[in-house]
Amino acid sequence: MTTNLVTIKPEGTLREATHLMRLNKVDALPVVDQDYKLLGLITKSHVLDAFLNNLPADTPVKNLMITELFTFTPEDDADKTWEVPVGRVPVVDNEGKIIGIVTRTDLIRSYYKELKRLNSILNERVENYREALKHFRESQYQQPVIYKSSAMEQVVELARRVADIDATVLILGESGSGKEVIATLIHQESRRCTENFIKINCSAIPENLLESELFGYEQGAFSGANKNGKPGLFELANHGTIFLDEIGDLPQQLQAKLLRVLQDKEIYRLGGTTPRKLNVRIIAATNKDLAQMVKNKTFREDLYYRLNVIPITIPPLRERREDIPPLINYFLEVFNKKHGYNKIFAPELVDFLTEQPWPGNVRELSNTVDRLIIISRGNIITLEDYQNLTAPSTKIKENHEDLSLARRLDNVEKSLLLKALETYGSTRKAAKALGISQASFIRKARKHGIKTGF
Numbered sequence: 225m226t227t228n229l230v231t232i233k234p235e236g237t238l239r240e241a242t243h244l245m246r247l248n249k250v251d252a253l254p255v256v257d258q259d260y261k262l263l264g265l266i267t268k269s270h271v272l273d274a275f276l277n278n279l280p281a282d283t284p285v286k287n288l289m290i291t292e293l294f295t296f297t298p299e300d301d302a303d304k305t306w307e308v309p310v311g312r313v314p315v316v317d318n319e320g321k322i323i324g325i326v327t328r329t330d331l332i333r334s335y336y337k338e339l340k341r342l343n344s345i346l347n348e349r350v351e352n353y354r355e356a357l358k359h360f361r362e363s364q365y366q367q368p369v370i371y372k373s374s375a376m377e378q379v380v381e382l383a384r385r386v387a388d389i390d391a392t393v394l395i396l397g398e399s400g401s402g403k404e405v406i407a408t409l410i411h412q413e414s415r416r417c418t419e420n421f422i423k424i425n426c427s428a429i430p431e432n433l434l435e436s437e438l439f440g441y442e443q444g445a446f447s448g449a450n451k452n453g454k455p456g457l458f459e460l461a462n463h464g465t466i467f468l469d470e471i472g473d474l475p476q477q478l479q480a481k482l483l484r485v486l487q488d489k490e491i492y493r494l495g496g497t498t499p500r501k502l503n504v505r506i507i508a509a510t511n512k513d514l515a516q517m518v519k520n521k522t523f524r525e526d527l528y529y530r531l532n533v534i535p536i537t538i539p540p541l542r543e544r545r546e547d548i549p550p551l552i553n554y555f556l557e558v559f560n561k562k563h564g565y566n567k568i569f570a571p572e573l574v575d576f577l578t579e580q581p582w583p584g585n586v587r588e589l590s591n592t593v594d595r596l597i598i599i600s601r602g603n604i605i606t607l608e609d610y611q612n613l614t615a616p617s618t619k620i621k622e623n624h625e626d627l628s629l630a631r632r633l634d635n636v637e638k639s640l641l642l643k644a645l646e647t648y649g650s651t652r653k654a655a656k657a658l659g660i661s662q663a664s665f666i667r668k669a670r671k672h673g674i675k676t677g678f
């Protein structure tokens with residue numbers, strides 16, 4: 225309601241009323257006595273009628289005002305304004321004194337304000353749900369943890385034990401050894417399992433986008449940003465778990481921010497000044513030697529200790545070869561279903577893969593099973609199928625007596641480079657797996673005509 229009232233006394237004249245209405249841009253004036261008791265109301269149409277009827281300008285308003293008024297008390301619901309047949313309703317206290325006036329314009333203005341406020345809350349909510357749903361769908365495909373070795377049994381047992389202690393977990397292990405699988409297990413076995421499990425690969429997102437991805441941004445934080453602002457992954461993980469994969473690749477500036485989140489349990493969106501309280505369980509993972517990175521000063525020591533509350537180390541597959549046969553069976557089931565086959569491994573191939581030093585990790589084994597299902601002709605996948613897959617060029621050429629040792633070594637080198645690149649997806653990781661520098665990997669790849677993107 226409007227409390228800043230312009231009123232007129234009953235003795236006030238038509239001239240004064242016209243002047244007051246024009247000056248204050250109002251369409252009506254409450255007529256009050258010296259104690260501000262409401263006596264009546266004079267409106268623009270009364271004034272117009274008076275002049276049309278040639279009433280003199282000094283006629284007192286008490287002669288024209290309406291006295292049969294709709295009024296409200298301060299406790300009345302403003303919505304009642306829509307129920308009365310007039311556009312403005314004076315508000316009076318229990319002594320009959322006027323304390324304000326409610327007009328339909330007032331109502332529309334306040335509805336408009338409220339609508340804008342609700343709209344922005346709604347937009348923020350919708351954005352939150354949309355993002356959460358996206359991540360939820362991505363994590364829909366849940367898979368079991370397959371193992372037989374006692375080494376993995378210990379890992380799984382520890383993961384289950386810490387699942388319900390809300391402490392931060394740091395999972396260490398080579399690339400493709402199953403760190404994400406264990407992180408998922410921890411979330412699923414924890415009290416937070418009905419909430420979001422948000423995964424983020426810190427090395428997969430460009431450094432300049434990572435901060436807004438993690439912490440979100442307020443509206444207008446930067447050009448090109450969503451105009452309603454955007455929640456970060458931490459907010460989406462609220463009450464649930466966030467899995468920070470490849471934490472060793474987190475840029476230094478964000479290491480400081482993450483440390484603050486861990487300490488204060490709140491975040492600031494980019495461009496924001498109000499903190500948002502968070503209740504998120506953090507699981508981090510890396511294939512890097514974080515302790516060494518701390519020594520080299522490329523990873524903050526304080527953050528390392530905050531993350532390393534419960535370390536879980538996953539041994540590489542070559543150190544737990546008993547897991548290979550059940551993993552093969554599991555991947556056969558998955559990929560047979562995917563490709564519509566019903567193939568099996570010949571027992572000697574399973575023995576061969578279990579006995580020979582397996583060069584990769586679980587991811588490579590999974591890729592190998594997938595490809596063997598696709599390329600093998602029969603329903604039984606044989607050792608020969610595997611040899612054809614892993615070193616086709618060397619195998620064929622071995623039959624040619626005229627190949628020199630240098631050529632043969634070249635062929636082996638080429639197929640190793642190709643396989644590493646295919647398995648690890650980047651020259652950096654492939655080079656690391658082969659124990660050579662990235663520059664040397666790229667040089668060798670060029671020599672063999674392998675495209676690396678450089």
Ligand SMILES: Nc1ncnc2c1ncn2[C@@H]1O[C@H](COP(=O)(O)OP(=O)(O)OP(=O)(O)O)[C@@H](O)[C@H]1O
Pocket residue numbers: 367368369370371397398399400401402403404405406469510511554586587590
């Ligand atoms: N014990 C397991 N049982 C079933 N599948 C597994 C197991 N371990 C790993 N995998 C599968 O192997 C692949 C690699 O596992 P995962 O992504 O968990 O490895 P990672 O250590 O997180 O890898 P990166 O360091 O590259 O992120 C995935 O497809 C995963 O489903």
